[in-house]
Amino acid sequence: GAVVSQHPSRVICKSGTSVKIECRSLDFQATTMFWYRQFPKQSLMLMATSNEGSKATYEQGVEKDKFLINHASLTLSTLTVTSAHPEDSSFYICSASRGDEADTQYFGPGTRLTVL
Amino acid sequence: QKEVEQDPGPLSVPEGAIVSLNCTYSNSAFQYFMWYRQYSRKGPELLMYTYSSGNKEDGRFTAQVDKSSKYISLFIRDSQPSDSATYLCAMSGSHNTNAGKSTFGDGTTLTVKP
Numbered sequence: 681g682a683v684v685s686q687h688p689s690r691v692i693c694k695s696g697t698s699v700k701i702e703c704r705s706l707d708f709q710a711t712t713m714f715w716y717r718q719f720p721k722q723s724l725m726l727m728a729t730s731n732e733g734s735k736a737t738y739e740q741g742v743e744k745d746k747f748l749i750n751h752a753s754l755t756l757s758t759l760t761v762t763s764a765h766p767e768d769s770s771f772y773i774c775s776a777s778r779g780d781e782a783d784t785q786y787f788g789p790g791t792r793l794t795v796l
Numbered sequence: 797q798k799e800v801e802q803d804p805g806p807l808s809v810p811e812g813a814i815v816s817l818n819c820t821y822s823n824s825a826f827q828y829f830m831w832y833r834q835y836s837r838k839g840p841e842l843l844m845y846t847y848s849s850g851n852k853e854d855g856r857f858t859a860q861v862d863k864s865s866k867y868i869s870l871f872i873r874d875s876q877p878s879d880s881a882t883y884l885c886a887m888s889g890s891h892n893t894n895a896g897k898s899t900f901g902d903g904t905t906l907t908v909k910p
């Protein structure tokens with residue numbers, strides 16, 4: 681159990697376009713979902729935390745108008761990178777927590793975004 | 797100073813060696829301790845989690861927590877080339893503290909050579 685999927689796994693887009701990434705918990709209801717960004721050979725960087733039906737909480741330095749997060753249901757969260765630029769190219773990973781005592785997070789496989 | 801410190805390595809060992817991966821932390825509120833494995837260009841995969849101090853074993857993997865020293869370890873016995881990955885430690889407090897967030901180490905990159 682505790683499977684999280686992400687779609688798409690890889691996307692290439694032109695500068696100025698918007699890209700939507702979906703994160704789904706397949707076999708459990710996720711009380712909280714998290715979005716991370718990871719540059720090559722670097723650590724996970726938490727971007728935001730989202731709870732179903734409420735606004736996402738963004739980490740310091742993350743532009744909420746650029747990285748739009750929608751957590752429409754207990755199994756789906758989306759991240760939209762608006763007006764993407766080459767510096768937004770990165771590996772984006774979501775995780776989901778089912779609210780167990782440890783708040784254990786289960787990660788998706790990641791989405792590699794390349795902005796030309 | 798970071799709440800969780802993890803030596804980034806890289807760590808290179810021969811196949812069959814015992815590997816020791818470690819993290820230290822400063823927040824005494826942490827009660828849950830997780831280890832994740834991340835292969836290149838993949839999302840992290842949960843390996844084990846432990847509560848409070850003590851040991852937990854799962855196959856070739858053993859997790860140890862020493863809360864008095866604020867030190868956790870992951871041991872891998874009979875290491876295999878397929879164990880080559882980045883290992884991340886993570887910690888959290890009791891449920892619903894810190895908005896459910898875990899605090900992650902930066903990861904240790906391990907290479908097991910055949």
